[in-house]
Amino acid sequence: MPQLDFSNPLIISQIIWLLIIFGLLYYVLAAYALPRVEGVLDERRRRIEGDLDAARAAKAEADAAMAAHREATARARAEAQAAIASALQQSQGEAQARSDELAARLARQVEEADARIAAARDAAMGAIRQVAADTTGALVARLGVTARPEAVEAAVANALRTRGAAAQG
Template identity: 55%
Template structure:
């Protein structure tokens, strides 16, 4: 096996060169190549962190704005509701006042009409009594009974009162 041919002087020199090459590679990587990669990775991590922070700040800001908007909307709605309620109460009051006025006028008209009806009825009843009195006297005269006019009128009045009931 060539790997165990320790008599070969190239075995030793290969190892010496191995240490030289490995050492040089270690030196180049440690002092130049790897710190550059580390810088790039750190920069990227810092950038990502900063962007995340900015995004979180923006989110908080947005949430605050949203809360403000909600509060403003709620206030506006409450105000509008109050306005609507006031307007409705106002309109109701006006309407009921109007209705009352109309009712009062109507009641007055009804009362007036009733008074007129009553007067007309009384007048009619008065006329009827006169007619009844004169009719009763005429009938009594035809029957040949003489009675004082006052008595006849009283009797007719009595009968009329009973009949009116």
């Protein structure tokens, strides 16, 4: 290598200047440039650590807020379910009361209708007895037989009783 020809008298001066320039460059870098770079790196590390601490604090806050939100949601859900159950129970009670009232009213109406039907049946039976007795008396008179009205009514009542017993049995 021709650069390292130590027989050349200029090579020693070149090496000395190399060492002087290298020393000056090292001193300038060590005294001025590297401390500034180190300061920038330290500032950056502090900023990153501060940001990480802030992020941890924000995460802790968010976790606490999320827990509070979940608790509030669970409490609201429980209150809503309790309100729904209460409203359902109340409406079922009201519906049962209305149903009982309607059943009682319908039972009264059925009893009243049965009483009217029984009265109408008794009136109709009385009218049938009277019509049957009159018709029987008229037929007996047409046949030329005289019969007492009490005897005709007793015979009609007996016939109706016999027919009623046969129809029921």
